[in-house]
């Protein structure tokens with residue numbers, strides 16, 4: 001996909017944070033594109049840098065953030081490309097934040113001000129990002145709440161977030177995020193806090209709305225199972241780097257990277273419920289102590305001393321659109337052909 005075909009193109013994104021202990025690298029040379037209408041799953045354990053990557057798309061990271069010199073994030077809108085990392089003023093950033101890009105979070109209370117009714121918050125956002133007047137914005141907000149399955153939306157719109165159940169708040173947050181018809185929706189662990197039945201309903205609802213509104217989604221989760229149900233393509237992150245990326249089916253059926261293989265082995269399988277799960281051994285290292293060479297070598301069963309702890313692997317093609325970053329891959333592919 002060329003930069004101009006992509007709705008959003010992330011190139012060589014490096015994000016560091018200034019701390020008392022020095023500079024911490026949270027995201028290291030990450031590149032990916034999302035096409036209009038595409039769902040890209042960003043998967044990894046906590047500490048993998050997926051949320052920091054997502055927040056960079058709206059410049060939502062904290063004030064101590066330093067972006068690498070080569071980092072570029074380009075959003076292609078109808079009236080031309082926007083270089084997101086060069087935006088400075090609140091007015092410039094408003095085009096992106098809540099306008100062309102909306103974000104929904106794991107905890108919907110984070111999206112709603114507790115002392116303002118759901119309706120007033122939805123209306124305010126529409127007044128900022130659309131040409132609707134107050135009456136139209138209220139009517140449209142009721143329609144959106146109804147659309148996400150909130151019954152009696154005409155009355156509920158005047159309630160506060162604390163008066164909604166967890167599942168309803170999640171739906172209201174989705175309604176608010178979609179009401180401005182963003183080109184890209186960032187969904188950061190949107191179903192993790194919900195019970196399994198409501199989780200499935202919310203995923204179905206998001207898929208329906210994506211079809212209806214034709215928007216792209218960046219879906220962030222630690223759960224490859226959820227990605228399998230929702231995404232077209234996936235990027236697997238570990239300690240700030242993309243280890244593997246490709247069409248979801250390919251990556252899940254034939255994972256090429258030992259880390260993705262480990263994540264898939266850790267998923268419960270319906271036909272083998274009595275077989276013990278094999279999690280990836282060990283913990284993700286602290287970003288203050290990034291391992292040299294391949295950042296995964298401290299947990300990788302295949303790691304070769306003298307190679308994997310020295311050389312940094314780059315992503316190489318496995319097949320069409322499917323790439324992985326492992327130093328042994330080339331030899332393994334040659335042996336298999």
Ligand code: SF4
Nearest residue numbers: 294297300308326327
């Ligand atoms: Fe494992 Fe080495 Fe491949 Fe990294 S480069 S994933 S440590 S085999």
